[in-house]
Amino acid sequence: MKGYHDIVGDGGSRVLEQVAEQRTRITDGLAGVRHLVAVGSGKGGVGKSTLTLHLAGALRARGLRVAILDADFNGPSQARMAGVQGALFVPGSHKVALPRTTNGIGVFSMGSMIPESESLEFESASHGESHTWRATREFALLGEILRAFEWGALDLLMFDLPPGAERTVQYADFLGPRTSFLLVTIPSEVARGVVARSVAALSKGPNRVLGYVENMSGYYCRDCNAVKPLFISPGSSNLEIPCLGTVPFDPELARHCDTGMPLAELPATPVGRALEKVAQQLLDSLEIDKEPRQ
Amino acid sequence: MKFLCIPCDSPMKLQTVGPPERGSLSVVYACPECGYEMAMLTNAYETQVVQSLGVRIGPEAAAGTSTATSVGVSGGKCPFSAMIPGTEDVKAGEPTPVRWTSGAEARLANIPEFVRPMARTGIEKFARERGALEVDETILDAARDFFGM
Numbered sequence: 001m002k003g004y005h006d007i008v009g010d011g012g013s014r015v016l017e018q019v020a021e022q023r024t025r026i027t028d029g030l031a032g033v034r035h036l037v038a039v040g041s042g043k044g045g046v047g048k049s050t051l052t053l054h055l056a057g058a059l060r061a062r063g064l065r066v067a068i069l070d071a072d073f074n075g076p077s078q079a080r081m082a083g084v085q086g087a088l089f090v091p092g093s094h095k096v097a098l099p100r101t102t103n104g105i106g107v108f109s110m111g112s113m114i115p116e117s118e119s120l121e122f123e124s125a126s127h128g129e130s131h132t133w134r135a136t137r138e139f140a141l142l143g144e145i146l147r148a149f150e151w152g153a154l155d156l157l158m159f160d161l162p163p164g165a166e167r168t169v170q171y172a173d174f175l176g177p178r179t180s181f182l183l184v185t186i187p188s189e190v191a192r193g194v195v196a197r198s199v200a201a202l203s204k205g206p207n208r209v210l211g212y213v214e215n216m217s218g219y220y221c222r223d224c225n226a227v228k229p230l231f232i233s234p235g236s237s238n239l240e241i242p243c244l245g246t247v248p249f250d251p252e253l254a255r256h257c258d259t260g261m262p263l264a265e266l267p268a269t270p271v272g273r274a275l276e277k278v279a280q281q282l283l284d285s286l287e288i289d290k291e292p293r294q
Numbered sequence: 295m296k297f298l299c300i301p302c303d304s305p306m307k308l309q310t311v312g313p314p315e316r317g318s319l320s321v322v323y324a325c326p327e328c329g330y331e332m333a334m335l336t337n338a339y340e341t342q343v344v345q346s347l348g349v350r351i352g353p354e355a356a357a358g359t360s361t362a363t364s365v366g367v368s369g370g371k372c373p374f375s376a377m378i379p380g381t382e383d384v385k386a387g388e389p390t391p392v393r394w395t396s397g398a399e400a401r402l403a404n405i406p407e408f409v410r411p412m413a414r415t416g417i418e419k420f421a422r423e424r425g426a427l428e429v430d431e432t433i434l435d436a437a438r439d440f441f442g443m
Contacts, residue, residue, distance in 0.1 A: 001298065002298055002305070011308045012308030013321070013351045022348065022349075088437060088441045089413040090413065090434060090442050091401040091402045091404065094405075096406070099443075104443075113409075124345075125317035125338045126339050129339060132342070133343055133345075136346035140348035147406075
């Protein structure tokens with residue numbers, strides 16, 4: 001009697017072939033993107049999304065073509081912060097044009113499609129058992145988005161990942177070895193501990209971990225024009241990956257993020273200068289040419 | 295999953311897929327040698343697992359077409375189309391009907407179903423704001439220049 005591997009194909013359902021075709025279309029769609037960078041942490045609330053947006057802004061200011069895919073489908077924040085909550089999805093010849101911010105950063109965020117008063121829902125044949133299929137479905141959705149939108153010729157596509165060390169690794173598996181990871185922590189042992197777990201998990205796979213950024217490393221007091229401590233934290237991190245920089249917290253920047261308005265004077269602030277340094281470190285680690293793509 | 299006709303030692307071929315009923319798919323396979331047919335009846339969990347992959351099951355899936363026997367596992371609809379709320383409400387609030395040329399409709403049809411309702415609503419609003427009551431490819435290109443990368 002024949003065994004499973006003696007039979008070519010699956011008799012017509014083509015499930016495996018369709019999944020393989022989906023992956024091929026994703027690869028083709030991202031062929032013009034020079035670098036895929038996933039910004040993750042494992043820990044929630046450390047400022048991944050804020051850092052992603054403002055790093056993208058710093059890179060865009062250097063003339064690079066940058067886009068963000070907000071991969072946090074259940075808690076999307078890029079639409080609000082980047083000011084694309086009312087984005088219009090325009091059909092191109094075969095794909096959807098990627099909405100962009102006023103400074104030319106392409107942004108896809110579920111927050112442009114689903115109001116904040118609503119949660120992301122999927123049709124389901126099985127009720128009350130979402131823990132068995134939800135992650136698979138969310139990754140299928142990520143694949144659909146990667147195939148559906150025109151990413152075009154980009155220097156960087158940045159993925160703003162959801163929290164969860166295990167999720168970070170799932171994204172590494174899904175996005176493949178082309179994707180490099182930038183991890184975000186804050187000066188707290190709790191956060192560093194979670195990020196260390198992400199580092200340990202990612203180190204078992206082929207993806208490159210570019211380093212980490214310590215966010216909220218103090219807060220910028222506009223009255224004193226000085227950066228003051230925010231966390232009382234012993235010593236430095238032992239994450240054993242390069243530190244690409246430290247970025248202080250700026251309440252004014254946070255306020256602008258809430259309204260989706262860019263902070264015009266950001267480059268002149270300590271936060272802006274810190275982001276500039278991180279952007280340069282990121283470019284150095286990716287070995288991106290000094291000359292941006294024309 | 296593969297099915298083998300034991301008497302013929304021959305792989306069975308997918309024949310039809312019945313539309314989901316209470317979370318169950320009816321998938322009929324037949325042996326090409328002896329013609330024996332069998333049906334695989336999935337439970338809701340099995341249906342959901344396949345549905346979550348975003349694939350379609352049916353004899354015509356290879357050709358990328360949709361027929362009565364080649365249905366999406368969620369009933370022929372895009373598995374993500376239900377996740378965007380409020381599109382019907384938005385449509386109900388439209389003040390003036392906007393026509394779509396066949397070329398513009400073709401471009402809309404080319405994009406994934408889960409984005410389509412929002413794209414249609416937004417483009418029609420964009421057209422109305424410019425005094426146009428017809429969406430053609432010129433309008434689409436203008437909207438793309440205005441909003442897109």
